[in-house]
Amino acid sequence: MAIKNNSRAVHLCFVWLLVSTVSLQTSDGHRWKKYPLRKPTRNLVLYFHDVIYDGTNAKNATSTLVGAPHGANLTLLTGKDNHFGDLAVFDDPITLDNNFHSPPVGRAQGFYLYDMKNTFSSWLGFTFVLNSTDYKGTITFAGADPILTKYRDISVVGGTGDFLMARGIATISTDAYEGDVYFRLRVNISLYEWY
Amino acid sequence: MAIKNNSRAVHLCFVWLLVSTVSLQTSDGHRWKKYPLRKPTRNLVLYFHDVIYDGTNAKNATSTLVGAPHGANLTLLTGKDNHFGDLAVFDDPITLDNNFHSPPVGRAQGFYLYDMKNTFSSWLGFTFVLNSTDYKGTITFAGADPILTKYRDISVVGGTGDFLMARGIATISTDAYEGDVYFRLRVNISLYEWY
Amino acid sequence: MAIKNNSRAVHLCFVWLLVSTVSLQTSDGHRWKKYPLRKPTRNLVLYFHDVIYDGTNAKNATSTLVGAPHGANLTLLTGKDNHFGDLAVFDDPITLDNNFHSPPVGRAQGFYLYDMKNTFSSWLGFTFVLNSTDYKGTITFAGADPILTKYRDISVVGGTGDFLMARGIATISTDAYEGDVYFRLRVNISLYEWY
Numbered sequence: 001m002a003i004k005n006n007s008r009a010v011h012l013c014f015v016w017l018l019v020s021t022v023s024l025q026t027s028d029g030h031r032w033k034k035y036p037l038r039k040p041t042r043n044l045v046l047y048f049h050d051v052i053y054d055g056t057n058a059k060n061a062t063s064t065l066v067g068a069p070h071g072a073n074l075t076l077l078t079g080k081d082n083h084f085g086d087l088a089v090f091d092d093p094i095t096l097d098n099n100f101h102s103p104p105v106g107r108a109q110g111f112y113l114y115d116m117k118n119t120f121s122s123w124l125g126f127t128f129v130l131n132s133t134d135y136k137g138t139i140t141f142a143g144a145d146p147i148l149t150k151y152r153d154i155s156v157v158g159g160t161g162d163f164l165m166a167r168g169i170a171t172i173s174t175d176a177y178e179g180d181v182y183f184r185l186r187v188n189i190s191l192y193e194w195y
Numbered sequence: 196m197a198i199k200n201n202s203r204a205v206h207l208c209f210v211w212l213l214v215s216t217v218s219l220q221t222s223d224g225h226r227w228k229k230y231p232l233r234k235p236t237r238n239l240v241l242y243f244h245d246v247i248y249d250g251t252n253a254k255n256a257t258s259t260l261v262g263a264p265h266g267a268n269l270t271l272l273t274g275k276d277n278h279f280g281d282l283a284v285f286d287d288p289i290t291l292d293n294n295f296h297s298p299p300v301g302r303a304q305g306f307y308l309y310d311m312k313n314t315f316s317s318w319l320g321f322t323f324v325l326n327s328t329d330y331k332g333t334i335t336f337a338g339a340d341p342i343l344t345k346y347r348d349i350s351v352v353g354g355t356g357d358f359l360m361a362r363g364i365a366t367i368s369t370d371a372y373e374g375d376v377y378f379r380l381r382v383n384i385s386l387y388e389w390y
Numbered sequence: 391m392a393i394k395n396n397s398r399a400v401h402l403c404f405v406w407l408l409v410s411t412v413s414l415q416t417s418d419g420h421r422w423k424k425y426p427l428r429k430p431t432r433n434l435v436l437y438f439h440d441v442i443y444d445g446t447n448a449k450n451a452t453s454t455l456v457g458a459p460h461g462a463n464l465t466l467l468t469g470k471d472n473h474f475g476d477l478a479v480f481d482d483p484i485t486l487d488n489n490f491h492s493p494p495v496g497r498a499q500g501f502y503l504y505d506m507k508n509t510f511s512s513w514l515g516f517t518f519v520l521n522s523t524d525y526k527g528t529i530t531f532a533g534a535d536p537i538l539t540k541y542r543d544i545s546v547v548g549g550t551g552d553f554l555m556a557r558g559i560a561t562i563s564t565d566a567y568e569g570d571v572y573f574r575l576r577v578n579i580s581l582y583e584w585y
Binding site for chain 1: 262280337350364
């Protein structure tokens with residue numbers, strides 16, 4: 001490949017250098033300095049639906065308690081301390097819209113635990129296993145979920161298949177809920193990196 | 196350092212720019228467009244061996260149930276719902292070949308949980324702690340593991356030591372198993388990034 | 391923007407290419423070859439304080455057992471096998487110095503589990519939820535924690551807010567402890583990447 005226009009190539013290189021510096025700053029004594037935020041390069045909105053086992057809904061439940069603190073049981077979320085210590089495993093359907101009965105495009109699988117005594121707050125580790133005509137692959141998430149906050153960000157820590165090497169954040173909001181049994185979460189996934 | 200041959204340097208820059216664009220595409224309205232896959236830059240195949248406590252093998256067991264749904268116990272994997280809700284902690288030997296008795300090069304440590312009612316499927320969070328003459332450091336994995344699929348990919352989410360900043364995927368296959376007690380997993384680790 | 395000095399731009403490009411190769415090596419048959427370590431671009435030292443529920447300290451405890459192996463209970467860490475299989479959920483205060491009574495700058499939230507029979511060792515999955523005048527955002531960690539080692543590295547797998555896209559390692563050391571009830575951990579966070 002011959003280079004026809006050297007100055008144009010140099011120009012491109014120079015622009016490239018400027019762009020690169022955003023993510024390649026070395027320690028300069030100005031910790032916490034803000035750099036311009038890159039635009040997410042991929043955006044995806046999905047819903048998932050969690051139906052917690054409560055002793056009566058074994059057939060329909062998509063999640064169940066598997067751990068709880070001393071004195072609590074595994075049938076119902078603990079009544080005291082805002083469910084502190086409750087640990088649930090889930091396999092929830094993922095849909096493109098907020099309708100529980102829409103055809104699922106995948107499953108949200110993993111666990112959550114309640115980790116605060118004085119408010120409702122949880123920690124999530126789970127994976128979106130997507131299998132539709134549009135995308136096949138997985139996205140794995142981890143992070144703190146302060147449930148009562150309208151929008152809360154958790155981290156996208158990895159991906160496979162169509163989402164190979166995905167990184168970014170997922171903004172979660174509680175789209176609907178019914179008592180302690182049904183939760184519908186809206187997840188706005190912003191990927192800043194992927195292959 | 197003097198640049199002797201400008202056009203060659205420019206040429207290199209230009210090639211570099213082309214390569215860079217693979218991972219630096221900004222949103223262009225063509226979501227899910229496929230880019231050529233980078234070759235993994237490091238590849239490693241290891242085996243680990245999981246011996247689940249079943250009430251009789253306390254001495255040899257390398258993993259044990261620590262959580263289970265209401266009505267189940269912690270001695271045996273639940274007989275119904277494909278072990279749904281069972282949570283196990285493990286500390287498994289890692290070997291270079293498929294022989295359980297080969298000298299271990301490290302330990303696979305973490306947890307898995309069964310998360311589907313209608314088939315065998317799990318979610319994994321664990322770390323390879325490697326300590327041999329060849330490599331010292333850790334690789335941490337997370338993701339969904341649909342056990343009955345021959346090859347399934349989970350994410351490499353981080354690393355330390357010789358694997359500082361590792362990212363990539365691990366392709367897991369069940370190399371052998373005996374009932375519900377022994378599982379040998381082959382892990383083909385592909386790192387696309389590291390320091 | 392006009393390029394005034396082509397040779398300088400070319401020079402910069404060339405240096406850039408040299409630097410880039412450090413992280414862009416393709417498989418070259420020399421696995422495990424060491425490359426010069428990049429300097430962390432952000433460094434942060436914080437302390438967090440874990441007070442484990444032991445049956446008597448419900449009011450002050452910041453963590454509690456929620457899973458344990460067959461035969462153990464959830465009131466006290468198991469006396470045998472170095473707590474193997476114990477799983478705890480925590481919500482610990484984070485401070486800037488080693489004083490438990492210093493004003494917290496955030497909360498460390500998540501879980502740990504004990505995963506070795508023949509020594510004290512754990513696996514951690516948790517998030518620093520920081521909320522102070524200096525920084526707002528989260529950092530999520532995962533990895534093996536061989537407790538009796540003076541300094542042990544775990545992975546920073548993601549971040550949000552001021553720590554968007556954070557990656558790196560956290561070097562943990564046990565700064566103080568009192569029996570099985572109180573642990574103070576010093577965390578030296580080295581971020582090699584962030585936005």
